[in-house]
Every structure is written in C-alpha cells, then in structure tokens.
Amino acid sequence: MTTTSPGQKPSGKTAETSRQRRSVVRTSLAWSNLSHMWVRTVVSICGIGFAILLMFMQLGFLGSVGDTATVLLDRMPCDVLVRSPDYLHVYDASKIRSDLRPWLNSIDEVDQVVPLDIGVTQWTNPTNQDPRAIAVMGIDLNDPAFELPELTREVRRQLLVEGAVLVDDATKTDFGPKNGVKFGSDDTGTVASVFGTPAKIVGTFKMGTGLAANGALLCSRETFRKLVPGSSDDEVSLLLIRLTEGVSNERGRHMVAGRLNALAGPASHASTLTIEDAKKAEVWRWYTQTPIGMIFAMGVALAVVVGGVISYMILASDVQAHLSEYATLKAMGYGTGFLIRTLLTQSTLLATIAFPPSVVAALALYAITSALAGVPIRMTLTWLVLVAVLSLLMCNAAGLIAIRKLIRAEPANLF
Template identity: 85%
Template sequence: MSASSTKQNETVSRKRRGVVRTSLAWSNLTHMWMRTVVSICGIGFAILLMFMQLGFLGSVGDTATVLLDRMPYDVILRSPDYLHVYDASKLRNDVGPWVQAIDEVQSAVPLDIGVTQWTNPINQTPRAIAVMGIDLDRPAFDLPELTKEVRGKLLVEGAVLIDDATKADFGPKDGRQFGPQDVGTIASVFGKPAKIVGTFELGTGLAANGAVLCSRETFRKLVPGSSKDQVSLVLVRLAEGIDLDRGRNLVAGRLDALAGPASQASTLTMEDAKKAERWRWYTQTPIGMIFAMGVALAVVVGGVISYMILASDVQAHISEYATLRAMGYGTWFLIRTLLTQSTLLASIAFPPSVLAALVLYAITSSLAGIPIRMTLTWLVLVALLSLLMCNTAGLIAIRKLLRAEPANLF
C-alpha cells in the first residue's frame, strides 16, 4: 500500500472516530430527553445569571459617564481630591481664565456640580439630588433643551430644569415622570425654593436618582458649601487642529508654571477621564465589586450544575462506557466523548439564554430607569465562560468515567 493511501485511510479513520464520538455524545443526550431538558435549563440558568450580572456591571460603567458623554470638550481639569463626577471637590475659580489665556485653547468653561437634598413637593419626603450649575453663556452640556429662551428663564434665581429621568419618588404630578405638567412647580432644595421651568434629557447616575440644572448663581444658593471663588470642574475645548495630547500637555504646563494651588489640578483628556470614571466605579465601589463577584459566582454555580449533570450521566451509563472499553476503545476516546457532550450542552443552552437575557434587560431597564444593553463583548465573553464552565465540569467528572472498567460489567 502506498504512503498516500495509508495517509488517506488514517484521515478517514479519524473522521469516522470523530463522527462516532459526536454521535455517542448526542445519543447520551437524546436517550433520556427529559433529563437533558432539565440539564439544559440548569446550565441555561447559570448562563442567564452571567448575562444579568454582566448587564448590571455594564450599566455601572454606562451611568458612570452619563454626564461626561454629554460634555463636548477635549480636556477636563479637576481637583486632586476628585472622587467621582458627583463628588468632584473644588478648584479655584480663576483656573479657567488662566487656561483660557493659552493660544491653543479655544474656551475654558466652568461647571459646578454637587449633591444636596430635594424635598418631594407632594409628600415632603427628602431625597438626594444632583445639582449642576452652568455658565448660561457657555453651557457645559450639549443639550438641545438649552435654547436661548430656556437659558433666559434660568437667569431668574431659583429657576431649575429637572432631568426627566429623575425617579418618580421625587414627586412628579402624574406620579410617573417629570414633564411639561410639572413646569411651575416649586420644590424645596436644601430648604430653598426651586421653581421648575422646564425639563431636559440627560440621565441620572448611580450616585443620585435625580438631577437638576441651573445657573451658577442658583447653584450657590441651593448647594451648601459652594462659593463664587470655587468651581468643581473646568472643561477645555482646544483650538481647531491642535493635537489632543499636545493640548493637554500645554494646559498642564501652564498650571505647573503658575505654581500654588492651581498647579495641583489634574489635567486629563476627556477620554481618559471617562476611563478613570468607569474604572473607579468598577473597582472601588461596592456596587461594581458586587456585580463583578456576581459574574464569578454565576460561573461557579454553573460549573457545579454542569458537574452534577455530567457526573450523574456518567453514573447512569457506566456499564455502557465499560463495554466500550472492553471493545477496545481507549480512555482518551471516552474523555473526548464526555467533553463533546459538555460542549453540546453549553451550545444548546446558550441561544435561549441570550433571548431570555434580552427580555430581562428590557424589563429591568424600564423598571429601574438605568441602561442595560447587550454588547458583542458580553456575548463572546459569556460564550467562552459557558464552554469553560461546562468543560471544566466535564474534566472533573472524568474521575467517574475512569472507573468504567470492563470488570464492572460483572
């Protein structure tokens, strides 16, 4: 026999063994279909749990940057004591004009932000609310609602716009969402009257369930500890054609040259600020760590479920496996068969879990008012974790399979 014929026969033999192995794994699953359905439901539950935890974790990152995403600027200046966007600490108010003097800087816009107490105008219950004070001539946010007419209304002391994503327990008249019907409502903010003159659409974060927008003068009336000599953030737009990193370095160099308190301001590009904000909420807050641990727990739970399923199946078919060994099939064939079976379980359970996750994402987003979305990253990650989970369980269950000796037949 020629070498090419031998090689062809070996290839055919390998293909046949692969078909036999896959057919045997599939037969094990379909032999007792009710048990298989229960197994798929158990593994699907673990996969769904991973999707939900990752969805919640993703929403932490999305809500962390909800404000920064609407700031059309290139560089952000913040205090060295900055914690997160709703607790930004303070900079000197003259930092903005100093930076504005740089030729490569087009504008340096101040933003005041803080969290204070809102009193529900209907039942008088207190709630924590974010207050954002903007320069009405140079708004910090890119919002279509900030028309010239609306900014004119905000010139009146105590006038505010309220985010329509603010939760219902802040007291909208219809009991569900703030809207045109609430224009003219006077609420108490830190004991001071605040008149709603309109709404805007931005979205709240996990640090506060509601937000209002006002002038910097009104901000100083509504937020304790604020001062006209201080500002929370300074947003810098570079001149056209200026490289982002070069512009950031020029701003940082200008502050260093000034020395004193101004030189201590942190200078970040807007993208770096967003990354830092997400990282802080992922790794330094209880809520981010809880959801990250939830993903790990879901993998462990799924692994335990998968192991119980595969170990039970091996025990139920121990005599069949022993027969195969008596017929001359090696241990490696049996191991690959079990791993094929575990891969099939993960593959079958994955699609319905994706559909269930999409439904739950939509329901949770609607009820909780936070964005939860499916991403390609989550799909790929959960698919890999599902295969890892099931195949690891299969490797552990192999211990039972190795006991499948021909002597067990007698």
C-alpha cells in the same frame, strides 16, 4: 479491504479516514445520549441555560456600573478636563479656583474654557415634604457645559431667572412627580424647596442620573450658588477645555498642565486629564473602589462557580446513567481518550443548545430591570463572546471532572 479494530492505530492513507470516522461516531454517540432520554436532556439544558443566564445578568449589572459612571462625562463636549487633585467622583468633584479660567483661555492651543459647578443638596418632595438628596449642575448659560437638545435659546432664557431649574426626567418617583411616575410637562411650573430655597421647574432634560444620584437638576451658576451649600463665586467644580482645531488632546493637556505649573502657589492646585482618560478613571474607580462595583464583580465570579457546579451535577448524572454503554465501548477497545472526547462533545452540545434561549431571556430581563431600576443595562458583543467562551469552558471542565470515575474504573467492574 483492510480493516482496523478500535484498539489498533491505522497507518498511511487510512489514518485520516479513521480519524474522521471516529469523529463522526463520537458526535453521533454524544447526540444519541442526549436524544435518547429527551426529558433528562431538556432538564439539563434548562439547568445549564440558567447558569448561563446568571452570568449574563451579573455581567449586565457590572456593565451598568461602568455605563452610568460616565453618563455626565459623555455629554461634555470637551477635550481636556481640569479638576481638583481631591476629586473623588463626578458628583463629589471638590473645588478649584474659578480665576484659572482667563489664565487657561490665553493659551494658544485652547479655544474655549467652560466652567461647570456640580454638587449635592437637599430636595423636598413637593407632594409629601419628604427630604431627598439630589445632584445639582450649574452651567454658564452662554457656554453650556453639556450637549443637550433641551437647552434651546428659550429654555436658557428661562433659566436666567433666579431659582429656575430643569429636572432630569430619570429622577426617581420618590422626588414627587405630579403623575407619580415620571417628571414631565405636568411638572412645569411646580415650585419645590431645594435647601430651603424655592426652585421653580421650567422643564425637563434627558441625561440619566446613574448610581451616584437618584435625581438631578440643571440650572444657571447663579441659581446653583443659592441651592448648594458651600458654593461661591471664587470656586468651580470643573473646567472643560475645548482645544483649537488640529491640536491633539494629549498635547493640549500638556500645555494646560504646563500653564498650571507656571502659576505656582494655590492657583496650581489642579490636575489635568484628557476626556478619554477621565472616563477611564471614572469607570475604574467605580469598578474597583466602590462597594457596588466589587459586589457585582464578585457576583460574576460566583455565577461562573455556580454554573460549573450545576453543569457538573448534570453531566455526572448523565455519566452514571450511561455507565454500562461506556463500559461496553471500553470493552470493545475504545480508549479513555475516545470516551473523554465523546463526553466533551456532549458538554459542548449542551452549552451550544442552551446558549441562544439564555441570550433571549437575558435581553428580556435586561429590558425589565432597566425599566424598573432606571439604570441602563445593555447587551454588548463583549458580553456575548465572553459568556459563550465561559459557557464552553464551564461545561467542558465539569465534563472532565464528571468522567473521572469512568477513567479509573475497569470495564469488567462496570457491568
């Protein structure tokens, strides 16, 4: 039988067999390095797992910014949005003329135009009289701007009474729920002061407040004008347009924009977006133009850097601990490439083993943080794939840096 030494290149039919044998040897050696000193390996896995967990948490926080940015837009059953060019975000939408509604309703492609008032006012905690900023949404009770199961015929009848409001059950505890935890049925009938005006709670609704507001009220447009300073009959925050069946959103937007341009003058001072584009713009703004979005984005980058440093320290320590074994392999004729691939295999094994417990820990922390902060934090397939790829890249890059000393050294000097 013909044999080849580690330093020789096999040829012909033996080439593939040799490559397979070296792959098995490489994997076996990498696994032996990990299992030989299991305490060190457990510590290494915990360290890399912590680095992976950091990435999951920062990505989760960043994702929550995007999820909460569209919490209102997701509940709007419309195809096109008409808003002011001065629009900043959904809770600071500025104003457009309310008399645009009949003009836009006359477009053949438009089925319905629904008004929505949004503003921020002052809520006085009914328990301790502390003032708090709260978001208020005024809707047309005949054509509600939101799809909410709580807006039954009976509830809408109750909201006809001036001063009647629904409170979002995600409103924070410092707004004064009776049970001290969450607004619910116990608060029905409570009268609170909103901008100095009595407001009676007639029920709750479930929508979520997001990062821009810690609490929210839903009421009629008439009540809205009493509760929010600066509001009037002549202005509206948003116009939600529902198109006739078969009309694409982009075509409908084009027709609405054309009608606005034809009006000219102050009446044309409005912009149009499809609801999909409005959501994308809202998320993009929160990611790139707000401090909280940029902080979490920077946190993701720092988590990758910190994870890389942790991985490097672990793998550099492992290389130092097995220096004599690697020197022996070099003396036997195994090349630098073999040693690099061995360490990369070891790095991949560490990342692979550390990943599942990190996912479990991240899911647990997501649930805890979401419950405490009242902000939805969820695991997505995108985050799973991204963190898995980043983990492998992080560990393998750290492994390549850690093995530099071994690459430069001569076998005789390593004993």
